Amino acid sequence: xxxxxxxxxxxxGGDNAxxxxxxxxxxxxxxxxxxxxxxxxxxxxxxPLLEEFPALKPVSTVNHCDTVIAMDEKPSQALRKGxxxxxxxxxxxxxxxxxxDVAISGGNTGALMAMATFCLRPMEGISRPxxxxxxxxxxxxxxxxxxxxxxxxxxRQLVDYAILGSALARALFDSDSPTVGLLNVGTExxxxxxxxxxxxxxxxxxxxxxxxxxxxxxxxxIGKGTVDVVVTEGFVGNIALKTxxxxxxxVGTYLRxxxxxxxxxxxxxxxxxxxxxxxxxxxxxxTVNGGVFMGLNGIVIKxxxxxxxxxYKSALGLAYEMARSRLIDKIxxxxxxxxxxxxxxxxxxxxxxxxx
Amino acid sequence: xxxxxxxxxxxxGGDNAxxxxxxxxxxxxxxxxxxxxxxxxxxxxxxPLLEEFPALKPVSTVNHCDTVIAMDEKPSQALRKGxxxxxxxxxxxxxxxxxxDVAISGGNTGALMAMATFCLRPMEGISRPxxxxxxxxxxxxxxxxxxxxxxxxxxRQLVDYAILGSALARALFDSDSPTVGLLNVGTExxxxxxxxxxxxxxxxxxxxxxxxxxxxxxxxxIGKGTVDVVVTEGFVGNIALKTxxxxxxxVGTYLRxxxxxxxxxxxxxxxxxxxxxxxxxxxxxxTVNGGVFMGLNGIVIKxxxxxxxxxYKSALGLAYEMARSRLIDKIxxxxxxxxxxxxxxxxxxxxxxxxx
Numbered sequence: 001x002x003x004x005x006x007x008x009x010x011x012x013g014g015d016n017a018x019x020x021x022x023x024x025x026x027x028x029x030x031x032x033x034x035x036x037x038x039x040x041x042x043x044x045x046x047x048p049l050l051e052e053f054p055a056l057k058p059v060s061t062v063n064h065c066d067t068v069i070a071m072d073e074k075p076s077q078a079l080r081k082g083x084x085x086x087x088x089x090x091x092x093x094x095x096x097x098x099x100x101d102v103a104i105s106g107g108n109t110g111a112l113m114a115m116a117t118f119c120l121r122p123m124e125g126i127s128r129p130x131x132x133x134x135x136x137x138x139x140x141x142x143x144x145x146x147x148x149x150x151x152x153x154x155x156r157q158l159v160d161y162a163i164l165g166s167a168l169a170r171a172l173f174d175s176d177s178p179t180v181g182l183l184n185v186g187t188e189x190x191x192x193x194x195x196x197x198x199x200x201x202x203x204x205x206x207x208x209x210x211x212x213x214x215x216x217x218x219x220x221x222i223g224k225g226t227v228d229v230v231v232t233e234g235f236v237g238n239i240a241l242k243t244x245x246x247x248x249x250x251v252g253t254y255l256r257x258x259x260x261x262x263x264x265x266x267x268x269x270x271x272x273x274x275x276x277x278x279x280x281x282x283x284x285x286x287t288v289n290g291g292v293f294m295g296l297n298g299i300v301i302k303x304x305x306x307x308x309x310x311x312y313k314s315a316l317g318l319a320y321e322m323a324r325s326r327l328i329d330k331i332x333x334x335x336x337x338x339x340x341x342x343x344x345x346x347x348x349x350x351x352x353x354x355x356x
Numbered sequence: 357x358x359x360x361x362x363x364x365x366x367x368x369g370g371d372n373a374x375x376x377x378x379x380x381x382x383x384x385x386x387x388x389x390x391x392x393x394x395x396x397x398x399x400x401x402x403x404p405l406l407e408e409f410p411a412l413k414p415v416s417t418v419n420h421c422d423t424v425i426a427m428d429e430k431p432s433q434a435l436r437k438g439x440x441x442x443x444x445x446x447x448x449x450x451x452x453x454x455x456x457d458v459a460i461s462g463g464n465t466g467a468l469m470a471m472a473t474f475c476l477r478p479m480e481g482i483s484r485p486x487x488x489x490x491x492x493x494x495x496x497x498x499x500x501x502x503x504x505x506x507x508x509x510x511x512r513q514l515v516d517y518a519i520l521g522s523a524l525a526r527a528l529f530d531s532d533s534p535t536v537g538l539l540n541v542g543t544e545x546x547x548x549x550x551x552x553x554x555x556x557x558x559x560x561x562x563x564x565x566x567x568x569x570x571x572x573x574x575x576x577x578i579g580k581g582t583v584d585v586v587v588t589e590g591f592v593g594n595i596a597l598k599t600x601x602x603x604x605x606x607v608g609t610y611l612r613x614x615x616x617x618x619x620x621x622x623x624x625x626x627x628x629x630x631x632x633x634x635x636x637x638x639x640x641x642x643t644v645n646g647g648v649f650m651g652l653n654g655i656v657i658k659x660x661x662x663x664x665x666x667x668y669k670s671a672l673g674l675a676y677e678m679a680r681s682r683l684i685d686k687i688x689x690x691x692x693x694x695x696x697x698x699x700x701x702x703x704x705x706x707x708x709x710x711x712x
Contacts, residue, residue: 137606138606138609148541151541151548151549152549183595185504185507185590185591185594185595192507192591193507193508193591218595218598219594219595219596219597219598219599219600219601219602220598220599220601220602220605221602222599222602222603223599223602223603223605223606224602224605224606232595234541235541235548235549235592236591236592236595238541238575239539239541239574239575239588239592239595239596240575240595240596240599241575242574242575242576243575243576243578243579243596243599243600243603244575244599244600244602244603245575245576246575246576246577246578246579246580246600247578247579247599247600247603247604247607248603248607249576249579249580250493250494250579250580251603251604251607251608251639252607253494254635254638254639255611255635258628258631258632258634258635259628259631261630261631261634262630262631264627264628264630264631265627265628265630265631265632267624267627267628268623268624268625268626268627268628268629268631268632269624269628270624271620271621271623271624271627272614272615272620272621272623272624272625272628273624274617274618274620274621275614275615275617275618275620275621275624276614276621276624278614278617279610279611279614282610283607283610
């Protein structure tokens with residue numbers, strides 16, 4: 001890998017594709033000149049857009065694919081229809097073939113996870129991939145996973161998520177031994193589900209091998225930034241993420257309404273406008289767009305499907321940083337530092353794994 | 357029941373008991389003059405406090421109990437030690453015996469639920485009680501349950517929560533047919549766990565019987581107020597609630613910091629101070645304190661254990677309104693309007709029920 005990072009882009013994924021994707025790539029390139037792009041999708045749609053953003057043209061390749069995966073397609077259908085031919089599959093395949101450092105798509109999450117798992121395969125020693133979110137908190141950004149790659153987990157899979165999440169934290173935050181917490185309904189040892197307690201025991205024993213085990217954390221510990229990595233099962237992680245997004249939007253609306261309440265508050269808002277604009281940028285969900293697929297032999301980033309060019313710019317920036325920080329190598333290191341893992345007993349699953 | 361509402365209070369529950377409890381009762385009485393109190397707990401601690409708040413004395417009775425349930429006691433231990441003798445148990449017993457209209461405690465949630473279930477028993481036709489939260493949203497307050505009365509649920513239990521939650525919505529919001537949504541990771545029919553899909557089918561068939569079934573909702577629909585009643589399993593509900601609390605606190609801190617950022621923003625904050633103070637009151641978690649135990653033959657309210665007199669005032673006000681609106685009768689009506697329920701097939705549990 002040279003200094004240049006090549007991002008393999010599913011140009012057809014998401015509600016506003018391919019325009020928002022290409023426009024986002026243009027914005028991302030302005031911030032990171034070393035980026036190269038491979039756009040997978042319909043040539044007749046992509047090429048006119050490259051004409052609109054001529055700075056992109058010399059650093060881009062277009063790989064024509066007719067097949068596009070729909071947002072509501074089931075993963076199994078998508079895999080049958082799209083393997084080897086769809087823009088989503090080809091974006092991933094380019095990473096496998098070594099043509100790109102990282103792949104990105106704003107398409108259907110379930111289909112993307114199914115294709116990425118099928119094409120890149122889970123890393124040796126990892127039972128199941130997860131999706132990690134980078135979550136802004138009062139202390140600093142933290143990692144929360146799984147965001148819904150899989151519904152249901154057992155102790156072994158939570159331990160996998162802890163290994164993957166702490167490798168990501170080390171790659172992103174330059175921390176030698178990030179703290180890891182298990183999301184639970186109470187911090188007392190007695191509480192919670194058996195598989196979480198079992199994972200807690202394994203992590204307690206392994207604490208120090210690339211991470212520091214903190215113990216159980218509760219929902220409000222996420223926003224506080226109590227730990228660097230919050231580990232949870234996918235259904236719960238997805239609900240937590242969306243609930244937090246909804247709450248942030250709700251409080252933002254309260255604030256806007258409060259500042260419009262009367263003449264004095266409107267004057268106040270004018271005086272404070274630069275600080276309030278900074279706050280608005282900080283709370284803009286588009287600036288932290290992108291879920292990181294963890295535990296596969298290659299990096300894949302999922303962008304929000306409904307986002308615009310600003311959201312894609314953020315997700316592409318994240319993809320660049322993931323590749324630059326050699327995330328995959330860091331996860332490999334983690335696996336080596338975690339000999340206890342392969343010997344760890346797996347608790348009986350509390351919930352059955354379901355494909356989404 | 358006359359116009360006066362008698363609240364049976366565990367005076368010893370919570371971190372700041374009994375002072376915060378008695379002080380809160382004094383504040384609650386100022387807002388609702390028809391309130392009567394029975395305080396259960398250590399006479400030698402309660403009586404001096406009643407001297408401090410003399411307005412309370414004529415409307416209060418003290419029932420001495422020596423035994424106090426600790427915050428970290430396991431439910432089974434608490435039940436063994438506290439049955440018939442603890443302040444928590446006696447607060448519930450007074451409702452059973454008809455001496456009070458509603459009971460309240462800021463003590464250990466698991467112990468309180470165990471005692472309430474043991475003493476009051478689940479209503480006929482309801483398989484398991486739940487804890488409902490009243491959740492402020494962009495549209496209006498809504499109901500979310502279960503907040504962690506039980507970990508794990510099956511389809512039948514989600515349907516129970518829908519019946520209980522819609523009865524609560526009808527009692528609190530004067531709505532004839534509140535809308536009900538099932539919390540899930542996607543709104544498409546294909547997504548999510550089997551027991552949630554199964555519950556969705558039952559609710560679809562029964563829609564109109566005291567509620568309108570909306571379908572699946574996602575985490576961000578809570579803050580939007582998409583439906584009047586959000587139904588979910590207890591572990592997920594608890595994580596969602598605490599994540600939202602954490603996010604609201606986080607955004608509030610961002611805002612305070614933004615307004616201190618520079619001289620202009622400080623001046624702006626002065627101009628907008630009345631609107632910002634109103635916003636602060638609106639976001640004060642103490643003003644929406646209180647989980648409602650649903651599905652038992654009597655009403656029990658759980659206050660946050662760590663709150664102060666303002667929080668107790670809110671929880672006591674909620675208790676008063678629950679009793680005044682004849683919640684129990686409304687749930688009874690719901691059960692009668694829901695003949696499909698008793699015949700509903702129960703899906704196999706996805707997760708096993710664990711006592712917390």
